[in-house]
Amino acid sequence: MSEGAEGPWRTARPQRPRAAVLSVGSELLLGDLTDTNATWLSRRLTEHGVEVVHHLAVGDDLERFAGALSWLSAQVELVVIGGGLGPTSDDLTREAVAAALDRALDHHPELEEDIARRFAAMGRRMPAQNAKQARIPRGAVPIPPVGTAPGFHLTVDSPRGTRIAALPGVPWELHALFDAAVVPLLAELTGGGVTLTRVLHVVGRGESDVAEVVEPLVDGADGTVLSFLAKGHEIQVRLTVSGPDRAAALGASEPLVAELRRALEGAVVGVDDEDLETVVLGLLRDRGHTLATAESATAGDIAARLGRVPGASAALAGGVVAYSARAKSEVLGLPASLLEEQGTVSEATTVAMARAVQQRFGSDHALAVTGVAGPTDAEGLPVGTCFWALAHADGEVEVHGRRIPGDRRQVIARLGSAALDLLRLRLAGT
Numbered sequence: 001m002s003e004g005a006e007g008p009w010r011t012a013r014p015q016r017p018r019a020a021v022l023s024v025g026s027e028l029l030l031g032d033l034t035d036t037n038a039t040w041l042s043r044r045l046t047e048h049g050v051e052v053v054h055h056l057a058v059g060d061d062l063e064r065f066a067g068a069l070s071w072l073s074a075q076v077e078l079v080v081i082g083g084g085l086g087p088t089s090d091d092l093t094r095e096a097v098a099a100a101l102d103r104a105l106d107h108h109p110e111l112e113e114d115i116a117r118r119f120a121a122m123g124r125r126m127p128a129q130n131a132k133q134a135r136i137p138r139g140a141v142p143i144p145p146v147g148t149a150p151g152f153h154l155t156v157d158s159p160r161g162t163r164i165a166a167l168p169g170v171p172w173e174l175h176a177l178f179d180a181a182v183v184p185l186l187a188e189l190t191g192g193g194v195t196l197t198r199v200l201h202v203v204g205r206g207e208s209d210v211a212e213v214v215e216p217l218v219d220g221a222d223g224t225v226l227s228f229l230a231k232g233h234e235i236q237v238r239l240t241v242s243g244p245d246r247a248a249a250l251g252a253s254e255p256l257v258a259e260l261r262r263a264l265e266g267a268v269v270g271v272d273d274e275d276l277e278t279v280v281l282g283l284l285r286d287r288g289h290t291l292a293t294a295e296s297a298t299a300g301d302i303a304a305r306l307g308r309v310p311g312a313s314a315a316l317a318g319g320v321v322a323y324s325a326r327a328k329s330e331v332l333g334l335p336a337s338l339l340e341e342q343g344t345v346s347e348a349t350t351v352a353m354a355r356a357v358q359q360r361f362g363s364d365h366a367l368a369v370t371g372v373a374g375p376t377d378a379e380g381l382p383v384g385t386c387f388w389a390l391a392h393a394d395g396e397v398e399v400h401g402r403r404i405p406g407d408r409r410q411v412i413a414r415l416g417s418a419a420l421d422l423l424r425l426r427l428a429g430t
Helices: 036-047 062-073 093-101 109-121 128-134 171-190 207-218 246-267 276-287 301-307 325-330 336-342 347-361 408-427
Strands: 006-010 018-024 051-058 078-082 105-107 135-137 141-143 151-155 163-167 194-202 225-230 235-243 268-271 291-295 316-321 365-371 385-391 397-403
Touching: 018 036, 018 062, 036 051, 036 078, 036 171, 036 194, 051 062, 062 078, 062 093, 078 171, 093 105, 093 135, 093 151, 093 163, 109 128, 128 135, 135 151, 141 171, 151 171, 163 171, 194 246, 207 225, 207 235, 207 246, 235 246, 246 268, 268 276, 276 301, 276 408, 291 301, 291 347, 301 316, 301 408, 316 347, 325 336, 336 347, 347 365, 347 385, 347 397, 365 408, 385 408, 397 408
Parallel strands: 018 051, 018 078, 078 163, 291 316, 291 365
Antiparallel strands: 006 225, 105 135, 141 151, 151 163, 194 235, 194 268, 225 235, 365 385, 385 397
16 A cells, blocks of 8 residues: 555444535645645544545635535535635635525624724734625524634535534634534534544554454454554554543553554554654653764654654754765764775664764764665665664664665655664663
């Protein structure tokens, strides 16, 4: 399966209300923006027991927008619209919803007053064109703004009785209005309960290998949806489960999670929020140890991954990106003769880098990596040739190497994970 693709292995499960996320804006179709709102909405809807079955993006065209909304409304019980509620001519959500449902737009003076007050609080006068934001489809319930864009929700006059919720596209505003107005709608649709996804982070094994172990164990687990997400640096085994509340769902899934961890042995680096970087930093902090990194092929990616974890400074002493032979020599102090004889990508060079950066930062441990990330061969070595070394607290260095498959981005991610996982295993005593 290609990276980022998710393939479901479905077992029996109860019927859940279905939802669609409709994202608005030509900038999404032109590739100018990544639709992070759709991802966030899907996660929150799933958590509340709603099955998201459609993601659709539509440009700033009234006829296409209205057509897309009409089609989605006939497919699902809830449509959440993100964007198109601003004051400019290309903000068409209000008009498109009214057109799709054959309703008029009604002006709400209280919304206009609220918008004007928000401008006044910023020391500004509300431009006249912002008054259009106070017009919403007839019969809709307004959602007061937290910025300057009100939302609204309504029910479609049809046998399905589809709910439509329109939220502003600015992420923080969308999040706030979702919590304030959409979450109560979800409780009505589902009757309560939650759905959550348990994630096992697997490193060092291929997707088909992981599936061969996992699928027979999950098959027959009622109410569980199994899927796999292949990322550049790990395989995610995802178990979606439901329950009356979060604690019950977690408790019901825990025996299966534990069984999968045992079956996959040391390849599971963590569960849920325990990704590889978080686990490694936790192990270092628990022991009061520090880490330094010397990176060539990964160009600082290992240190960056660690640095994104809150509290990383307690264990991450620092790092060096020594990409060229000159940097390896002048910054890390590697002998020119070593680089000439062994090459910049080699077992010996990687070991020397680990020792050098450990000494430079005075750290307990050090990781070093070299490799040919591509897209072309280098120094007579094929793309994917990689080495990673770990300098231990006692001064000993172990080194590993193999050819890592994938394109440049995947090689970089997988090499970083191989190095971090080596440290994890040694810190855990395996």
